[in-house]
Amino acid sequence: MIETTTKNEAAVRQEELLGIDNLNVSFHTRRGVVKAVRNLRLNIKEGETLALVGESGCGKSVTAHAITRLVPMPPGVIESGIIRFRGTDLLKLPDKEMRALRGSKISMIFQEPMTSLNPVFTVGSQIAEVFITHEKLGKKEAFAKAVELLDLVKIPDPGKRALSYPHQLSGGMRQRVMIAMSLASPEPGLMIADEPTTALDVTIQAQILQLLTELKARVGMALLLITHDMGVVAETADRVAVMYAGHKVEEAAVEELFANPRHPYTLGLLKCQPSAPSNRGANRLSSIEGSVPDLLTLKEGCPFANRCENVKKECLSSFPEITRISENHEFSCHNPVTGSGDPR
Amino acid sequence: MSKVRSTTPLLAAQDVHKSFTIKDDRGPARNLKAVDGVSVDIAPGEVVGVVGESGCGKSTLGKTIIRMYEPDAGKLLWKGNDMTLVSGTDLKTIRKDMQMIFQDPYSSLNPRKKVRDIISQPLRIHAQGDKEEIARRTEEVMNEVGINPVYGRRYPHQFSGGQRQRIGIARALALKPDFVVCDEAVSALDVSIQAQILNLLLDLRDKHGFANLFISHDLSVVEFISQRILVMYLGRIVERAPKVELMKEPLHPYTRALLAAFPIADPSVRKQKKQIVVGDVPSPLDPPSGCHFHPRCPLATDRCREAYPPLVDVSPGRQVACWEVSAG
Numbered sequence: 295m296i297e298t299t300t301k302n303e304a305a306v307r308q309e310e311l312l313g314i315d316n317l318n319v320s321f322h323t324r325r326g327v328v329k330a331v332r333n334l335r336l337n338i339k340e341g342e343t344l345a346l347v348g349e350s351g352c353g354k355s356v357t358a359h360a361i362t363r364l365v366p367m368p369p370g371v372i373e374s375g376i377i378r379f380r381g382t383d384l385l386k387l388p389d390k391e392m393r394a395l396r397g398s399k400i401s402m403i404f405q406e407p408m409t410s411l412n413p414v415f416t417v418g419s420q421i422a423e424v425f426i427t428h429e430k431l432g433k434k435e436a437f438a439k440a441v442e443l444l445d446l447v448k449i450p451d452p453g454k455r456a457l458s459y460p461h462q463l464s465g466g467m468r469q470r471v472m473i474a475m476s477l478a479s480p481e482p483g484l485m486i487a488d489e490p491t492t493a494l495d496v497t498i499q500a501q502i503l504q505l506l507t508e509l510k511a512r513v514g515m516a517l518l519l520i521t522h523d524m525g526v527v528a529e530t531a532d533r534v535a536v537m538y539a540g541h542k543v544e545e546a547a548v549e550e551l552f553a554n555p556r557h558p559y560t561l562g563l564l565k566c567q568p569s570a571p572s573n574r575g576a577n578r579l580s581s582i583e584g585s586v587p588d589l590l591t592l593k594e595g596c597p598f599a600n601r602c603e604n605v606k607k608e609c610l611s612s613f614p615e616i617t618r619i620s621e622n623h624e625f626s627c628h629n630p631v632t633g634s635g636d637p638r
Numbered sequence: 639m640s641k642v643r644s645t646t647p648l649l650a651a652q653d654v655h656k657s658f659t660i661k662d663d664r665g666p667a668r669n670l671k672a673v674d675g676v677s678v679d680i681a682p683g684e685v686v687g688v689v690g691e692s693g694c695g696k697s698t699l700g701k702t703i704i705r706m707y708e709p710d711a712g713k714l715l716w717k718g719n720d721m722t723l724v725s726g727t728d729l730k731t732i733r734k735d736m737q738m739i740f741q742d743p744y745s746s747l748n749p750r751k752k753v754r755d756i757i758s759q760p761l762r763i764h765a766q767g768d769k770e771e772i773a774r775r776t777e778e779v780m781n782e783v784g785i786n787p788v789y790g791r792r793y794p795h796q797f798s799g800g801q802r803q804r805i806g807i808a809r810a811l812a813l814k815p816d817f818v819v820c821d822e823a824v825s826a827l828d829v830s831i832q833a834q835i836l837n838l839l840l841d842l843r844d845k846h847g848f849a850n851l852f853i854s855h856d857l858s859v860v861e862f863i864s865q866r867i868l869v870m871y872l873g874r875i876v877e878r879a880p881k882v883e884l885m886k887e888p889l890h891p892y893t894r895a896l897l898a899a900f901p902i903a904d905p906s907v908r909k910q911k912k913q914i915v916v917g918d919v920p921s922p923l924d925p926p927s928g929c930h931f932h933p934r935c936p937l938a939t940d941r942c943r944e945a946y947p948p949l950v951d952v953s954p955g956r957q958v959a960c961w962e963v964s965a966g
Binding site for chain 2: 349350464466467495496497498499500501503504522523524525526527528529531548549552553562563564566567568569570571573577578579580581582583585586
């Protein structure tokens with residue numbers, strides 16, 4: 295299951311694995327309609343790491359749930375859009391086929407692994423279950439494969455650990471178990487990691503990120519990494535999409551985004567990190583004034599307009615079209631940051 | 639930013655110990671040494687950062703030095719007087735000058751109270767004037783933290799996370815304390831809001847000159863706000879240094895590991911193979927023998943497995959607890 299990497303790397307790079315077009319997801323709540331994801335266009339190529347960044351409520355997790363069709367309905371509604379996975383529209387797939395895809399070709403790991411693991415089964419049997427369900431393996435054989443995977447994610451003494459219950463493991467170990475589970479497939483295609491290291495200590499976070507990067511290359515899968523941490527993005531992503539209030543506002547290759555951010559929100563986000571070079575030795579941090587607008591009362595126009603330093607008249611009336619300045623850089627802004635806005 | 643250090647520290651904690659008894663259904667009660675012989679002093683107006691991973695005892699330290707927890711052993715000198723010996727009204731008088739700001743702006747504010755009552759409660763407890771004076775001070779401190787006083791009649795749930803943290807800050811500063819403990823005060827906030835709150839804390843500190851123990855797991859936040867930094871691991875201080883020196887040349891292997899693990903928001907310096915420390919943080923219920931860091935330490939020797947290294951001076955204002963480093 296792990297030896298499927300030998301395809302021509304360059305060819306793999308170009309192939310589209312996942313393509314999202316015009317995705318709109320809303321939640322119909324008692325207080326009104328929340329448009330959580332709006333007109334989203336996104337694609338992930340085979341084998342690459344795409345980071346989806348933004349602050350709470352920007353729609354990054356809802357996007358992940360839409361891909362796996364785990365948006366709770368009701369109150370959630372996928373209003374429109376296409377989500378192609380290796381050419382098949384996931385939104386049109388019958389439930390049964392979607393179930394077969396989930397956990398085999400598309401897997402997901404979350405921030406708090408304890409809530410994703412069943413507390414009354416050993417971790418070995420939970421991983422083995424994936425093989426039993428998707429590959430119809432026998433119990434013994436599946437368990438042996440589970441132990442193999444625990445070894446792959448560098449859990450010491452995997453044979454013994456497979457017999458542990460989730461509560462007997464540390465947070466970092468549990469996240470390793472979740473990663474092992476998501477690899478329990480003959481051909482893993484896409485792993486969606488939703489804030490996978492946010493609940494972990496920083497030394498453990500470094501271990502998990504390194505493990506994810508290593509495994510990704512080894513297994514040849516793509517990674518959709520959802521995070522709020524620009525440091526994590528800088529260290530793991532190939533490409534970055536920045537979201538704000540349901541919209542994708544900028545997307546670029548990782549070096550390009552950090553060196554040449556064009557959307558004022560991206561620039562603000564980079565500059566308000568305490569570790570940003572522009573804050574070194576400064577008396578105060580750069581900050582973005584104001585707060586994220588209430589999605590219930592959002593008007594037409596750019597949702598960042600109320601906090602934006604570059605705001606113009608048209609920002610209040612229409613959401614800007616996507617401007618594509620190169621093959622690996624696009625943004626949606628009426629009045630982008632000009633010149634070399636290098637925050638470093 | 640830095641203030642002249644006066645000779646008597648505002649607060650001096652000397653060899654403070656605090657442990658908890660952990661009882662569960664399985665097995666006998668066990669002793670958890672959360673803070674194991676920590677000394678720290680804080681000058682008036684100084685910001686001391688405490689950094690460490692979960693279970694290192696940083697929050698317990700913060701609560702123990704203001705006697706929210708009763709220390710098991712050790713001295714706490716407040717403006718030169720031992721505050722572990724006082725009680726009753728004397729203790730209440732001292733406590734007026736020390737306040738705390740908490741991590742979670744949701745659970746640290748009473749949901750059934752109006753915001754102005756939350757903020758004015760310390761003023762009422764310490765009888766800071768009549769009704770009018772209290773109302774005036776409440777309004778003043780709300781303005782200071784950027785919450786419009788007309789919202790005083792609202793309840794906490796009607797505010798965003800960042801605004802709630804401002805309310806928590808207003809409550810802590812209402813009595814004009816000399817010393818504020820911030821326990822992960824910005825950790826629950828989005829990064830753009832985090833920057834606003836850190837700037838607010840800096841503004842208020844410049845204005846009022848309170849001293850600050852700033853506890854966080856986030857090294858970049860601690861680095862930005864502090865003048866000196868303590869690094870803790872499993873209940874003990876492993877390194878103490880002025881900020882610039884610590885960040886430039888960390889000495890203790892754990893400090894080095896912490897710095898190396900911290901993700902840098904710059905893809906151009908992405909390292910191919912970072913030196914990442916192995917293993918998990920051990921349980922504080924059962925810390926390793928000798929130096930608690932030895933199972934994860936690349937420099938560990940037999941001596942490290944046997945005896946805990948003392949915290950020794952390596953240069954002025956700088957101490958490290960490591961056999962290998964202090965041996966040169």
